[in-house]
Each structure stands twice: as structure tokens, then as C-alpha cells.
Amino acid sequence: MDQFAVKVFVRLRPSVLDPAGEATKSASVKLGAEGIRSLRIGKMIEVKIEGNGENEVREKIDLLCDRLFANTVIEDYEYSLEKL
Amino acid sequence: MDNFTVGIVVFPGSNCDRDVSWALEGCLDIRTKYLWHESSDLSDVDAIVLPGGFSYGDYLRCGAIARFSPLINALDEFVKSGKRVLGICNGFQILTESGFLPGALTANKNLNFICDDVELDIISSKGGWFNNGDEKQTIKLPIAHGEGRYHCDSDTLKKLVDNELIALRYKNNPNGSSFDIAGITNERGNVLGLMPHPERACDETIGGTDGLFTLKSLILK
Numbered sequence: 320m321d322q323f324a325v326k327v328f329v330r331l332r333p334s335v336l337d338p339a340g341e342a343t344k345s346a347s348v349k350l351g352a353e354g355i356r357s358l359r360i361g362k363m364i365e366v367k368i369e370g371n372g373e374n375e376v377r378e379k380i381d382l383l384c385d386r387l388f389a390n391t392v393i394e395d396y397e398y399s400l401e402k403l
Numbered sequence: 404m405d406n407f408t409v410g411i412v413v414f415p416g417s418n419c420d421r422d423v424s425w426a427l428e429g430c431l432d433i434r435t436k437y438l439w440h441e442s443s444d445l446s447d448v449d450a451i452v453l454p455g456g457f458s459y460g461d462y463l464r465c466g467a468i469a470r471f472s473p474l475i476n477a478l479d480e481f482v483k484s485g486k487r488v489l490g491i492c493n494g495f496q497i498l499t500e501s502g503f504l505p506g507a508l509t510a511n512k513n514l515n516f517i518c519d520d521v522e523l524d525i526i527s528s529k530g531g532w533f534n535n536g537d538e539k540q541t542i543k544l545p546i547a548h549g550e551g552r553y554h555c556d557s558d559t560l561k562k563l564v565d566n567e568l569i570a571l572r573y574k575n576n577p578n579g580s581s582f583d584i585a586g587i588t589n590e591r592g593n594v595l596g597l598m599p600h601p602e603r604a605c606d607e608t609i610g611g612t613d614g615l616f617t618l619k620s621l622i623l624k
Contacts, residue, residue: 331509334556335509335554336512336552336579338510338511338512338513338514338579339510339514342514387463387467387471388463390464390467390500390507392499392505392506392507392554392555392556393507393509393554
């Protein structure tokens with residue numbers, strides 16, 4: 320069995336308003352940071368997972384992302400995978 | 404009401420289960436039974452309420468974890484049989500997460516947890532959940548949520564409008580919901596999800612009785 324470290328990034332779709340991102344952007348401006356054009360908040364999920372090769376692990380991660388980690392009505396996801 | 408029994412689902416973190424039971428039993432004389440979320444035996448209940456609260460601490464997304472409970476797995480067959488399911492607040496979030504209703508509920512536009520009475524227009528009485536006469540009806544129900552902003556894509560919204568699946572719209576949109584949507588039904592009409600709390604509006608002494616009709620309609624066949 321191979322072991323992989325996976326980092327999943329879940330983001331609100333561009334068409335979905337991100338009020339937490341807007342509030343953080345507003346605070347960033349108050350801090351004095353200039354030039355922020357856009358600020359959106361997502362989630363990062365780290366998974367360590369075993370499987371027989373990268374393809375099998377990708378299948379498992381695809382299922383997890385599509386059915387659990389992200390709600391694809393409002394969120395997109397992508398992930399990176401590293402063999403340990 | 405004979406032996407008609409409404410099952411009230413209890414998840415870890417549900418907190419309106421007893422309110423729903425009180426409203427049904429105390430105000431409407433309808434028998435209720437609590438259903439622990441790990442149960443998948445729905446044989447002795449005739450309708451189901453998914454109550455408000457914070458199932459599984461709202462971890463990941465509201466309703467996302469509850470979707471994988473044995474009870475929600477068993478709900479598919481229950482809904483297909485035509486029996487009635489009412490999802491209130493967190494229950495509505497669970498119904499969208501599990502695909503019984505389209506769209507999603509996400510953080511309120513102003514990020515506030517809003518606890519207030521709101522006026523709602525009854526748009527459709529599909530499924531008989533609302534008393535909608537010839538004239539446009541407005542009711543007042545309490546809301547209490549931080550993540551009640553209904554969102555769906557434009558194709559889904561068109562389908563909701565064309566098929567008269569929008570049950571309730573906010574008169575003064577409090578949370579930024581698409582098209583002011585506060586509650587929707589499935590196409591058959593036997594599943595209703597709404598953010599307002601009808602169970603908190605069943606007695607004049609606590610501010611109104613506009614929620615009675617919806618709870619009473621659980622016993623419709």
C-alpha cells in the first residue's frame with residue numbers, strides 16, 4: 320500500500336457572495352494594506368490516505384470531495400497529492 | 404388524530420426538537436415520537452420533522468454531516484412513498500445537503516445571526532403546507548439563523564418558479580437569499596424546507612399562531 324498526503328482546497332464559487340471574505344477585506348483596508356482587489360475565504364483539508372497507487376487514491380479523494388468536502392452547488396474544489 | 408404519529412428526528416446538536424413536539428402535542432393534539440438519528444426504522448411514523456438546531460455542531464457545513472446518518476439514508480424511501488417531511492431551519496439545510504431539495508443555504512449576507520420575526524408572502528401552497536386563498540396571503544414567523552441565505556443557480560431558480568416550488572418569500576429579505584426565498588417544496592409537494600420556525604408561532608401567548616397551519620398540514624395524506 321502506498322501512502323499519500325493530500326491537500327484539498329474548497330472555495331466558494333466565484334458567483335457566490337462571500338460575506339466573510341468581504342468583512343476581512345474591509346478589515347485589511349483598516350489595517351492599512353493597500354491595493355487589495357479581492358479577498359475570498361476558503362477551506363483547506365489535509366488528508367493522509369493509503370491506497371494501491373495514485374489512481375485508486377484519486378478516485379477516493381474525488382468521491383470525498385464531490386460528496387462530502389464540498390457542496391458543489393456553491394463550492395468548487397481542487398487538490399494536490401504527494402506520495403509519502 | 405387517531406394514531407397518526409409524527410417522527411421528530413434528533414441529531415446530536417438538535418435544539419428545536421422539543422419545541423416541535425410541544426407545538427404538535429400541546430397545541431394540535433398530534434402524537435409525536437422522537438427518532439434518534441441512528442435509527443433507520445421509520446415504519447411506525449406517518450410524517451417526519453427535521454427540527455432546527457446545529458446538527459453535528461454545523462461542522463464542515465450546516466447539515467453536511469447529518470446527511471450521512473442512517474435515518475437520512477432511510478428517508479429516501481419514505482419520501483418516495485409520498486409521506487410528508489418538514490425541514491425547519493437546520494432541517495432545511497439538511498434537506499438541501501442531502502439532495503431532497505435543490506440549492507444550498509450559506510452565511511447570511513451581513514454575517515449576523517438574525518433572531519427576529521419576519522413577514523412572509525405565501526407564494527405557493529403546493530402540498531397544502533400553507534393556507535393560500537384567492538388573495539395574496541402574508542404570515543409572520545420567527546427566524547433564528549446565521550446561515551440562511553438561500554442560493555441556487557439561475558436554471559434551478561427558473562425551475563423553482565416555473566413549477567411553483569417556492570413556498571415562501573421574505574417581504575424584507577433579511578439574509579440576502581436569492582429571490583427572497585424563505586422556503587421551497589419538492590416537485591411532488593410532500594417535502595417542505597423553510598428557514599422560519601412555525602413551531603415557535605403556535606400560541607398567541609408567545610407571539611402568534613401563523614405556524615399552526617403548516618404543522619397541522621403534516622397530517623394531510
